[in-house]
Amino acid sequence: DRCRTSGKSYAWFDQDSTVLQKRRLSIMSELRQGLKNGEVNFAYQPKVNLLSGQVEVVEALVRWNSTTHGFIPPDEFIPIAERTGDIRHLTDWGLETAIRQASDWHNQGLEIAVALNLSANDLTNHRLPDQVMGLLNRYQLPIRLLKLEVTESAVMHDMDRALAVLNRLHDLGLFLSIDDYGTGYSSLSYLKQLPMDELKIDKAFVLKLASNMEDQILVRSTIELAHNLGLTVTAEGVEDAQSVELLRQYGCDMVQGYHICRPVSAADLETFVRNQKENAPA
Ligand code: C2E
Ligand code: MG
Ligand code: MG
Ligand code: MG
Numbered sequence: 001d002r003c004r005t006s007g008k009s010y011a012w013f014d015q016d017s018t019v020l021q022k023r024r025l026s027i028m029s030e031l032r033q034g035l036k037n038g039e040v041n042f043a044y045q046p047k048v049n050l051l052s053g054q055v056e057v058v059e060a061l062v063r064w065n066s067t068t069h070g071f072i073p074p075d076e077f078i079p080i081a082e083r084t085g086d087i088r089h090l091t092d093w094g095l096e097t098a099i100r101q102a103s104d105w106h107n108q109g110l111e112i113a114v115a116l117n118l119s120a121n122d123l124t125n126h127r128l129p130d131q132v133m134g135l136l137n138r139y140q141l142p143i144r145l146l147k148l149e150v151t152e153s154a155v156m157h158d159m160d161r162a163l164a165v166l167n168r169l170h171d172l173g174l175f176l177s178i179d180d181y182g183t184g185y186s187s188l189s190y191l192k193q194l195p196m197d198e199l200k201i202d203k204a205f206v207l208k209l210a211s212n213m214e215d216q217i218l219v220r221s222t223i224e225l226a227h228n229l230g231l232t233v234t235a236e237g238v239e240d241a242q243s244v245e246l247l248r249q250y251g252c253d254m255v256q257g258y259h260i261c262r263p264v265s266a267a268d269l270e271t272f273v274r275n276q277k278e279n280a281p282a
Contacts (some may be wrong), residue, residue, distance in 0.1 A: 023069070027077050028084050030066060035093045040064045042097055043263035044114070046272065047234055047256040050248050055273050057113045057147060059256065060098045061263045062090065078119065087121045091128075095135055099146060101266060103139040110273060115147040115177065120154035123162035129169050147175040147198075152184035155194065163193065170195035177234070182222065191229065199226040203237020206257070210242035220250045227251065 034040055044058040064072045081087040094116055102114040122128055136143055148169065155162045155178075170176055177198040178191070182205055191199075201222055205215050219235065226233045235247050238257030247255055261272055 024080055027066075027069065027072060027080055028086060030068060031064075031077065031081055031086050032089050034064060034066055035089055037067070039066055040090075040093065042094075042101070042266070044101075044266060044269040045256060045263040046261050046269065046276075047115070047254045048260050048276075049254055050244075050252060053276070055112060055276055057115050057254070058269060059115045059149070059263075060094065060101075060117070062094065062117075063263075082119050082121055085121065087119050088125075091118065091122050092131075095132060099135045099139050099141050102145045103141045105270075106141060106145060110270065111145070112269075112273060113145045113147050113175075115149055117149045117179065118154065120151075120157040120162075123150060123154055123165050124158050126161070126165060128165055129172055132169065132174065133172060143173045144175065147177060149177045149179040149200065151180045152178060152190070153180075156184065156190070159190075163195075167195050170197075178231075182218070188225075196231055198232045198234060200234045200236055203257070206235045206237040206243065206247075207239060209235075209238075209246055210240055216246065219247070219252075223250045223252050 031040075041063045042060040043063050044060060046055040047057045047059065048054065049056050062074050062078075064074070064077060066072055078087065078090070081090055098114040098116045102112065105112045118128075132146070135141075136146065150162075150166070155166070166176060175197045176195060177200050178194060178196045179200045180202045181199050183202045199222070201219060205219050205222075209215050209219060223233045232253040234254040234256055235243075235252050236256045238244055238247065238255045239259050241259065243257075244255055244259065261269075264272065
């Protein structure tokens with residue numbers, strides 16, 4: 001009896017994992033086509049400078065509305081694309097799209113830098129720095145208007161090659177952020193070796209900041225640590241006004257989160273930035 005029950009549930013589980021596997025396979029095979037067909041877009045989420053109240057940077061967050069699967073969140077398809085190597089196509093598309101968008105804004109007199117997320121695979125690509133420089137040149141974009149975000153785990157994936165690529169990018173003048181800080185194998189000795197300009201505190205420590213004393217201690221000491229290492233700090237996942245106030249008290253440089261603005265289309269972002277400028281204190 002016991003056997004039959006577990007046999008049944010096993011069969012059910014197995015079927016379920018086959019469905020998942022099929023979905024994975026089909027996602028894999030469709031990403032390249034989706035990129036070509038214009039199914040993939042960026043949503044842009046502002047980072048607001050707490051001193052000036054201005055949007056100086058927006059993070060580009062990929063959105064895939066697949067004709068076959070509907071909306072597929074990046075947390076689902078990016079890990080798949082990383083495993084298959086298809087992430088290369090997303091990065092090629094992302095670099096050009098981010099740079100073209102920042103260049104459009106620059107030409108309209110809107111000085112908004114675009115921050116692009118890179119994956120582990122990108123950091124093992126020694127041609128990436130030349131690719132970035134080639135695109136900046138093609139779109140005549142000042143280097144300060146492109147920023148790159150990398151996670152600790154992406155760096156650790158192949159530390160030596162990642163360091164070579166990151167050092168080259170940094171030497172060329174690119175602004176680099178360490179993303180999702182605090183969720184990985186954060187070690188101070190690694191942090192010290194990385195050529196970083198900014199540290200982004202992961203939303204896991206920020207979402208409940210206003211009510212969680214432990215998060216308050218961690219966030220406050222991380223900001224102090226980052227500043228002592230010469231890094232600026234962005235807190236992501238800021239969902240309420242009280243958290244903004246706390247972060248201001250802690251000396252945090254930039255905030256990003258639903259309380260300020262959700263990730264939105266380029267057009268909505270422009271409206272948000274223009275309104276922000278009008279309402280900013282003189
Ligand atoms: P991330 O770079 O750490 O981005 C922050 C994530 O937190 C985004 O999720 C954003 O929508 C979400 N978020 C922002 N503010 C809030 C908030 O106040 N509350 C909550 N609950 N969430 C907030 P998203 O867009 O689903 O992206 C997930 C991850 O996918 C990103 O994490 C990044 O690692 C990756 N990703 C996104 N776009 C790209 C891309 O173009 N290339 C690569 N390689 N990775 C990307
Ligand atoms: Mg990011
Ligand atoms: Mg992040
Ligand atoms: Mg994150």
